[in-house]
Amino acid sequence: MATHVITGAGSGIGEAVARQLLERGDExxxxxxxxxxxxxxxRHFPGARTLVADLDDPDRISWALSHQTLPERADSLLHIAGAVDLGPVGELTPKTWHHTLAVNLVSPAELTRLLLPQLRVARGHVVFVNSGAGLTAHPQWSAYAASKHGLKALADSLRGEEHTNGVRVTSVYPGRTATAMQAKVHQQEGKEYEPEKWIDPASVARTVLCALDLPRDAEIHDLTVRPGYSGR
Structure with missing residues (x-):
């Protein structure tokens, strides 16, 4: 039985990943x-354990976790939580920048630092669920795209640093996915939200599990997932 540490399991892609892992008997x-x-x-995931830490306050994560019981080993650390606020550079405030960077970049870096001992013990896997915005930045998306470009840099650096320790690192770049975050994005864009046009979170979750389940003789560095034609 593998042990996975997951952020963002409350909804969307994170919820789908947690559900699929729990259904196959993982911890x-x-x-x-x-x-x-x-x-x-x-209550939502019977048998799962929880860790409490506010990703909007990365300076206090180490303190928060020092008062809780961490797993002795971690077969994977899955960074899936995220925050998005759109707007032109000329209008975004430091509060928006700090919040976006804290949740999307600084906290993943801090959680990785704190859990690297357990990942090294297990020769585990760090998965960063990034975004298409981590590869291309469009107007109105500067804060979110900057955080996701930074997340790609974090993953690429970590991969090189931890290769000799047997820790694998994968970045997954989903296109638009039918989640609560996507509904918020559409509202900010002033567009009608039609979830059937976008990727099902369960499909992205299967992509994540594909990377996790790859035999040890191979490693997926980057996976790009885009909406396909469903015929609906």
Whole structure:
């Protein structure tokens, strides 16, 4: 039985990944921003354990985890939580920049640092669920794209640093996916949200599991996933 540590399991892609891993009998440690959210996750994913830390405050993550029991080994650390706020550079405030970078980049870096000992023990796998915005930046997307470009750099550097320790690192770049975040994006764009046009979160989850389940003689560095024609 493998042990996975997951952020963002409360909805969307993270929820789909956690569900698929739990259904096959793996052990889960799910991050929650507070105790109330942790109880919700425990009810939603029977048997899963929770860790409480606010990804919007990366300076306090180490302190928060020092008061909790971490797994002795981690077969994977799955960074799936994210935050997005659109707007032109001329209007984005430092508050928006700090929040976006904290959740999407600084906290993943800090969680990786804190869990590297457990990942090294297991010769585990770090998966960063990035975004198409991590490869191309469009107008109105500067803060989010900057955080995701930074996440790609984090993954690429980590991969080179941890290769000799047997830790694998994969970045997954989904296109638009039918999640609550996507509904928020459409609202910010002033567009009608039609979830059937976009990728099902379960399809992205299967992509993540594909990378995790690859035999040890190979490693997927980057996976790009885009909406296909469903015929609906």
């Amino acid at each position: 889960l440690y799910l991050f929650a921003r507070d105790a109330g959210r942790a109880k919700q996750l425990e």
